[in-house]
Amino acid sequence: MGNSPILSSETPAAQPFTDSTIHSHEVFRLLVDAVSDYAIFVLDLDGIIASWNIGAERLNGYKAEEVIGKHFSIFYTEPDIASGKPAHELRIAAEAGRLEDEGWRVRKDGTRFWASVLITSIRDHSGKLIGFGKIIRDLTERRRTDQKYRLLVEQVMDYAIFYMDPTGVIQSWNLGAERLKGYRADEIIGKHFSRFYGHEDRERGLPAHVLGTAAATGHFEGEGWRYRKDGSRFWASVVVTALRDEEGNLYGFSKLTRDMSERKALLDALRQHSEELELRVREREQSNAELEAFSYSVSHDLRAPLRAIAGFAGALSEDYGPKLDDTARDFLNEIISATRRMNSQVQDLLDYGRVGRINMPVEPVNVADVLQEAVRQADVGRDPALIIDVPDGLYVAGYSQVLAQVFFNLISNALKFSSQSARPEVRVWAEEHDGRVRVSIKDNGIGIAPEHQERIWNVFERLHDRAAYPGSGIGLAIVKRAMTRMNGSCGLESALGNGSTFWIELRRALPPGKETRS
């Protein structure tokens, strides 16, 4: 406010009595009288009020006639009067030429206001003190606002908020800063803010970079390690804002720091966790690849000697059969049938491993198509015992290749077990209930006693000797594993002597191309 000409001690009010300025003095007096936002009045040497303007009347509540001739101490609070403040202020103004002050003042009605006060000494042209000019402004509102913000900033506990001068020297310090960084205000104000940074960050000039960026772009935002008074560090989120006056001159920076250590620890833990997970996935992919290689090698290398045994046993029987006796030929046949068994056993084991391992993208599968494929694979299409009654166009959510294997196993099993009945019969049909499709395969074979119905699903589980019903004992284990992998289920209804009905269930699906509704 010192910039304003009417408040300057060099104003024309300091030379009111020269003839040449009479006219302008008159204009000036009218102006002062009319100013309503400032109380402007004149005191004599003793502090008696000699003039009064509209602003003064508005601000202090007195009319000119009430107040002119009174001592100006009527505007002061009782404690100020008791401490001799009015006289003191006049003395200072007389000695220094001017005095600026902010403080509480009292209106006519006794209420207080926060006043910005300027008292200027008035001297005649010989330099003799003849009185004082006084200008008062009501800053109550601004003070309240300032105080609100100051209190807010001071009391914030979760953020360190402080101000720095343009070089980075700390000018203020709130409670949050004390709590976060461990310094009290009196320890840190006047120190440079670079002390919060680690040695390396200081070496590479990070503090200067932060201020430089803020000065150039308005603000700097970043995260990094910062150090407390006790040397411990925390992960800080920082915003530095450049403070500029109306003309754009940089007069300092505000800095807001938040402790993000917990979030950082959480994020780090999360990152570490996901890295571990990725590692495990890679390990699993690798072990899957190894298993794949293993099964490849089993199917290729393990079967080669088997093929040789079967082949040479066959050649022996063919080329030298006539020279052998019945027992020798019998032995050869045993060898040949053993290799055949081992071959199918190896194949079943490979299938079992494969069903547990391969990707099974679930898709709409036409049950009738898959049954047809299974019948083709089992080469039982012309078997009169097999009666399939499944309508075309019934779709389930499954994986056709594996589902075909499931049907293959169940149909082969059923034909095998019904083969010894007088009139072998295997019926296959489908039912739908609650959005699921159940396909049943019923044979009229010997049936399975309830006590065995659980364990027949296990690998290598057999109920009968090989001579009666050949098989590897893996077929149903493959069925169970495959159904589990396709989110389906399987089961058995049977009674000894009454045949068996094996069933599988899968979720019903719409034909491909209509997958929008489920």
Added chain:
Amino acid sequence: MSDRLVLLVEDDPSDVRLIQRAFNKLQTSVPMTRLTNGDDAVAYLSGEGPYENRVAHPLPGLLLLDIKLPRRSGFEVLDWLRKQKTALRRLPVVMLTSSRHSADVNRAYDLGANSYLAKPETPGELDELASRFQSYWFSLNQPPELHGNAGATAR
């Protein structure tokens, strides 16, 4: 070149003996040259090194190729063959392998195999394979020209 000569590339001596036995039982014999690894197959087909003399080592009319071979695999031999600039690249190739993996089957066809046979598990099946093989490839099938430059037919 001998139209009926089969170049068998197979490292398992038992398989070789059983295969040759099955083919020898046929009424019309099928001459067969046997190599045990992929590198030798490539050398033979290019007429290099010990196989320079085409009178002693004539070009075959068909390649019977295992997949799992020492050194260069059957896939690599097949890949090499189909990338040749000469008419040799048309040589019919039949894979004969113990692998029934669909990945292997698909890859063989992708690389340009003409047929893929799984090694039979029993002598009877092998006999049948030999007999059908002979009648298909050497009676029904029209063999391509294998000499000269592939020229205009080059893709």
